[in-house]
Amino acid sequence: MQRPSLLIVFLAALSGAAGVALAAASAHISNAANLETASRFLMIHAAAALGLGALLAAKPPLARWLGGASFALIAGVALFSGDLAARSFTGDRLFPYAAPIGGSLTIGSWLALAVWALAALRAR
Numbered sequence: 001m002q003r004p005s006l007l008i009v010f011l012a013a014l015s016g017a018a019g020v021a022l023a024a025a026s027a028h029i030s031n032a033a034n035l036e037t038a039s040r041f042l043m044i045h046a047a048a049a050l051g052l053g054a055l056l057a058a059k060p061p062l063a064r065w066l067g068g069a070s071f072a073l074i075a076g077v078a079l080f081s082g083d084l085a086a087r088s089f090t091g092d093r094l095f096p097y098a099a100p101i102g103g104s105l106t107i108g109s110w111l112a113l114a115v116w117a118l119a120a121l122r123a124r
Helices: 003-026 033-057 063-090 098-123
Strands: none
Touching: 003 033, 003 063, 033 063, 033 098, 063 098
16 A cells, blocks of 8 residues: 555544544533534544555556545535534534535535546546
8 A cells, every 4th residue: 555545544643533532522511412422523533544455556547636636525524524623612613614614525525526426437
């Protein structure tokens, strides 16, 4: 595996661990809806990022596009989930509009992955 795919797998593993930790914390905190949402997002996208890391390791066409979309996906989920967790634990946001920015980045990343798949399909 090359460095970018290993980094994506590393970040996916951290995301999965954070998701499990937030799920456990939500069992001990009242009004934990934000933590449950953050946990779910982290775990679902950790699995997706693991797949993307494996796909990137296969050196597909337009690999830079795939790598960029993968890192953007991880960053978006980290921002979105981090903001929800910060609100649950501290009552404050990470920074203004962190969750909407993270959510928009996540949606954009999924769309970028769809565009990558179409472009890679056409390249074959």
